Amino acid sequence: MTEPRGGPAQTAIRPSVLVGALGALFTASVTNTIIGIALPTIAGDLGGQDQVAWVASATLLTMTAATPVWGKAADRRGPRPLLLAAIAVFVAGSLVAGTAPGMAWLIAGRAVQGVGAGGILALVNALVAVLVPARERGRYTAWFGAAFGVASVGGPLFGGVLVAAPGLGWRWCFLAVVPVAAAAAVLVRRAPHRRPERPALPADHLGAVLIAATVAGLVLLLSAGGVAWPWASAGTLGLGAGIVVLAVAAVVRARGAADPVLPPRLLRVRTFALACATSVLMGTVMFGAVIYLPQYLQVVRGHGPTAAGLLMLPLVGAMIVTTALTGRAIVRTGRWKVFPATGCALLVAGSALFAGLDPATPPLLLATAMAVLGSGTGMTQQVLVLIAQDSVDAQDVGVAGSAATSTRMLGGALGVAAFGALIAARLRSDLPAALASAGLPADAGALRRLLGTPAEIAALPAPLADAVRTSYTAGLRTVFLACVPIAALALLAVLLTRESALGTR
Numbered sequence: 001m002t003e004p005r006g007g008p009a010q011t012a013i014r015p016s017v018l019v020g021a022l023g024a025l026f027t028a029s030v031t032n033t034i035i036g037i038a039l040p041t042i043a044g045d046l047g048g049q050d051q052v053a054w055v056a057s058a059t060l061l062t063m064t065a066a067t068p069v070w071g072k073a074a075d076r077r078g079p080r081p082l083l084l085a086a087i088a089v090f091v092a093g094s095l096v097a098g099t100a101p102g103m104a105w106l107i108a109g110r111a112v113q114g115v116g117a118g119g120i121l122a123l124v125n126a127l128v129a130v131l132v133p134a135r136e137r138g139r140y141t142a143w144f145g146a147a148f149g150v151a152s153v154g155g156p157l158f159g160g161v162l163v164a165a166p167g168l169g170w171r172w173c174f175l176a177v178v179p180v181a182a183a184a185a186v187l188v189r190r191a192p193h194r195r196p197e198r199p200a201l202p203a204d205h206l207g208a209v210l211i212a213a214t215v216a217g218l219v220l221l222l223s224a225g226g227v228a229w230p231w232a233s234a235g236t237l238g239l240g241a242g243i244v245v246l247a248v249a250a251v252v253r254a255r256g257a258a259d260p261v262l263p264p265r266l267l268r269v270r271t272f273a274l275a276c277a278t279s280v281l282m283g284t285v286m287f288g289a290v291i292y293l294p295q296y297l298q299v300v301r302g303h304g305p306t307a308a309g310l311l312m313l314p315l316v317g318a319m320i321v322t323t324a325l326t327g328r329a330i331v332r333t334g335r336w337k338v339f340p341a342t343g344c345a346l347l348v349a350g351s352a353l354f355a356g357l358d359p360a361t362p363p364l365l366l367a368t369a370m371a372v373l374g375s376g377t378g379m380t381q382q383v384l385v386l387i388a389q390d391s392v393d394a395q396d397v398g399v400a401g402s403a404a405t406s407t408r409m410l411g412g413a414l415g416v417a418a419f420g421a422l423i424a425a426r427l428r429s430d431l432p433a434a435l436a437s438a439g440l441p442a443d444a445g446a447l448r449r450l451l452g453t454p455a456e457i458a459a460l461p462a463p464l465a466d467a468v469r470t471s472y473t474a475g476l477r478t479v480f481l482a483c484v485p486i487a488a489l490a491l492l493a494v495l496l497t498r499e500s501a502l503g504t505r
Contacts, residue, residue, distance in 0.1 A: 013131055013191070018143065020187025021124045024087055025147045027177040027184065028117035031059055031094075033155025033290075035110075038163050038170040045170065046103045054107050057220075062114030063121070064409045065216035069208045070119035071126060071402020072261045075395055076203065079126035080193045086119025087185045091178050098174035109174070121409075122402035129389050129397045130194045139331055141382035145323030148381075149316040149374075152290050157309040201259035208261050210250035215410065217243040222417035262399060271391035272400060274497045275384045276407045278340065281490035282384070283411025285347050285483045286377050288419045289315070289354075293370070296476055299457055300359050300469045314367040318374030319381075326379050336383055337499035343379030344491035346372050351483035357476055359469050376487075381408070387497075419479040426475035431467060 013021075035056055042055060074082045093116055097109030128140055162172045221239050229235045254260040266272050293315070297308035326339045350373030353365070388404040389397045457468050 013128065013140070016187050017191040018140070020184045020190070021083075021127060022143055022147045023180050023184035024083070024120045024188065025124050025144060026151050027181045028090065028120035029148050029151035030155045030158070030177065031090075031113055031117055032056070032063075033152055034159040034162075034173045035059075035155075038159050038173050041163055041170045042106070046100070046106065055103075055110055058107050058110040059114035059117065060409070060413055061216050061219045062111045063118035064219050064406055064413060065212040066115045066118035067122045067402045067406035067409065068215070068261060068399065069212055071122040071398040071400075071405075072204075072208070074123055074126040074398035074402075076259070078193050078195050079123045079130055079398060080188065080191050082119065083123040083127055083188055084185055086116050086123055087181050087188070088116070090116025090120060091181050092116070094174045094178050094181070098171045098178075113174075118406070121405050122398070125385050125389070125401040125405065126398040127188075127191060129401060130394075131192065136331060137327075137386055139327055141323050141327035141330075141386065144382055145378055146320045149319045152316065154309065156294060160304075204253070204257040204260050207250065207253045207257050210246055210253055211261050214243060214246040214250050215406070217246060219410065219413045222413045262403065263396065266392055266396060266400065266403075269391050271497055271500075272388050272403075274493045275388040275391070276403055278344070278380070278490045278493040278497075279384050279388075279404050279408040280411035280414070281486050281493065282344070282347065282377070282380050283408035284415035284418075285351060285373075285487050285490070286381070286408075286415075287412030288415040288479055288483060289350075289373055291416050292419060292423070292476060292479060296357070296473065300473050302458060311366075312370065315370035315374035315377075318371040319378035322375045322378030323382060326383060330383070330386070335499065336387055337494065337497065340380045340383050340387075340494045341491065343376040343383075344487055344494055346376030346379065347487035348376075348484055348491060350374075350376055351480045351487055354480035355477055355484065357473055357480065359473050380490075384408075419482070422478050422482065423472065423475035426478060427468070427471050430471035430474070433467075437463070 039055060070082060070086060090113055093109050093112030093114070095109075096112060097106050100106035100109055124144070128137055132140070158176075159173050162168050162176060163170050165172075217239060221236065221243060251264075254262060254264050294308045294312060297303045297311055301308075303311060322343075329339070330336050350369055353369035353372060357366075385401050385404045388400045392400045457465055459465075460468065
């Protein structure tokens, strides 16, 4: 169904279209969380233990790089056909990954999955933005927050079930999302197609390549630096220099292109720029909690994947509830600033609570800290996308929403890399003494054997297992201590943003 340019506005989306959009959003979000539990099994089946980290990183790399390009394409062509194309790319990548005969094919399939997932994350928001006025979009933020929350915590649960189920196995971590994504495409196809009201200018293909390469290089540097190669190595320094060159070339190209992927004029819009800055900072804190708290529950507290996922419910439940209440309040009042401001303050408080974590933290205190952190995320995450979209003209709503989304993912990549380095540094500092006291050599091989899966750590002799748990918890305390000033900077960015009532166009 195609509506003419300037067709009638609507204030609600068909329930079937909303279900399709949520299904697509869930599959795109779960692709990053479902895989962690399956990585040891994948390495045992396909080999290539030294490449297994790229199975997880490839999707994040291409997802972050592709998101702004999809957003710009939506502004040129309308979001519905682009969303259908992104779902098709995601399905193709899932099939390649699920049938991969070797590690190289699996990594390639994951990279294609990321391209499609980045499009889905950007275009679901763009689809809502062109169909519903900004003030009314608050009705849908709870649904989007719920899809992300269930994918974040449910992913490891689903992955564990699929890996262990007779007749299924790790390949179904990729294949199981295919029918869900296909059904989502059928439902999304029922959405009206709003063609943009703008003259057709030449597409900036070179600018798209430069931006994608810059973002991909930055995520690669953050993911591999200190892991695949040392930070001070020639490879790291060369990649950093290449990123700087690409970034300069992207800026020069954007200033000269007729229709750039990210128009420089948007960066002069104060609300848009501060929303993106806040998204980076919030993503750093949010992904740090989502990635490392389940590991704490498994490594330190000894819970299995299923129990760890259930124990994360205070975080996810608080996120869903506060997202719903925030959306309703925005629809009723048209005001928004109080919600991300309060949310960022809660991120500060939640990080401070977790900074006192230890192996024996009472479950009630742990659940309270999770609820505080989840509430902060729920009051902030979708509102930032909403205000970024509302701060620009209608023809730029796709690129504005994708910019807020991709900066959040970029912050997540930064947080996961930096926080992982902090935890690893603490482990390398503490564990040699534990090995020496046990009369064992403290070489690199011994350290790697100590830092295995949660089950392998639990099987260590009691003194060594306790040393790993204590050291990991100390590293995690450092992570959340670092999150306190990051969340405070996010709060400052929100406070510096000028509030205006959301539009009704």
